[in-house]
Amino acid sequence: MRQEKAVKKLVDSLKEDHSVRSIFLKGSMGRNEHDQYSDIDIYCLIDEEEVEPFLSRRLSHLKAYKEIVFYDEIFIIAPQVIAIYEDWLHVDQFTVTEKTFQNNDYFTVLYDPNNLMNSYKSNQKLTLSEDEFKDHVIDVAWFLFQYKKAMERGNPTWAPETLRHVMRSLASIILYGYAKDRSQLGLKTIHTHLPLEKQNKIQEIYEYTTPSHHKIAVKKISSLLKLEINWIQQQFEKDNQTIPFLKLMMETFSD
Structure with a gap:
């Protein structure tokens, strides 16, 4: 599916960025419950002091997949870019730190050379409190x-x-x-x-x-x-x- 192709290109670009410590998926792809209509929720774990420089580069990484026809920069749970591509694929890219990462969903790790995400795996859940x-x-x-x-x-x-x-x-x-x-x-x-x-x-x-x-x-x-x-x-x-x-x-x- 196009989602897997997009994720590969995005990860190939993002992992070359010196600020990126880990890359992981949440949402339906993070739970391996996606279909051809699903969007991509891709997260980058960044050191606190590297957040601002990385935010200035994140759009260039998103363009590694295809031409973007619309994007918006917002902040709900974290700095986020909403991107829609020419093939109608929708990607949400979130930038988090170890302090701001909210572990309230299952995730799939794509890049984590220092195994930083291991400490979060036992807390994965989608249960209402x-x-x-x-x-x-x-x-x-x-x-x-x-x-x-x-x-x-x-x-x-x-x-x-x-x-x-x-x-x-x-x-x-x-x-x-x-x-x-x-x-x-x-x-x-x-x-x-x-x-x-x-x-x-x-x-x-x-x-x-x-x-x-x-x-x-x-x-x-x-x-x-x-x-x-x-x-x-x-x-x-x-x-x-x-x-x-x-x-x-x-x-x-x-x-």
């Missing part, structure tokens, strides 16, 4: 509440959008119960890591999440939550607010 899981549950209840207001106002565009917010969190919640080690991936991975029955229920909800049919969608969300609520509430033994609020919202929209 307990707090992250609880935040998703709170968000489901909260956006169902926001939906109620939008629906009562008769706002046909914002109402289904609030349900999409519900579903983003609900997908992660359900993954936490059925495929915990992939729960951080949320909606991206339900088609490969949830039972078919759950996949179909979620897809059906999305079929109705429209300006004309959102009232059907919210009832189906309530029904899905009722199937899952017993194990969800077991995670909230010391919380006497979240589950009662969630159940109230479920009952508000139940058949």
Whole structure:
């Protein structure tokens, strides 16, 4: 696939840069779960004092693959270049140091002459933390509440959008119960890591999440939550607010 060809050319260029200590992949390629449509998340580990000089050179390394038709330099979790090539391949290049590297995903090492990445391998995971899981549950209840207001106002565009917010969190919640080690991936991975029955229920909800049919969608969300609520509430033994609020919202929209 073009991804493998691109990675080889990028690594060949990057490893010649004296600032680069390690090169590794994250995302779907880092987990070896990619397909022909996947983007490339390529990371370079740099010494702290070498970051600024390297940032001035990173675009020239990205051009080692093909002509770039669009790029943007941003900072979310680290200095990052988003590059889109003439063959529509999308590459995200991240620049990290030992202090800034966030090890919250599996990775594949491509270049590491001093074995710096060995110390990180035991921490690879894609599991939501307990707090992250609880935040998703709170968000489901909260956006169902926001939906109620939008629906009562008769706002046909914002109402289904609030349900999409519900579903983003609900997908992660359900993954936490059925495929915990992939729960951080949320909606991206339900088609490969949830039972078919759950996949179909979620897809059906999305079929109705429209300006004309959102009232059907919210009832189906309530029904899905009722199937899952017993194990969800077991995670909230010391919380006497979240589950009662969630159940109230479920009952508000139940058949």
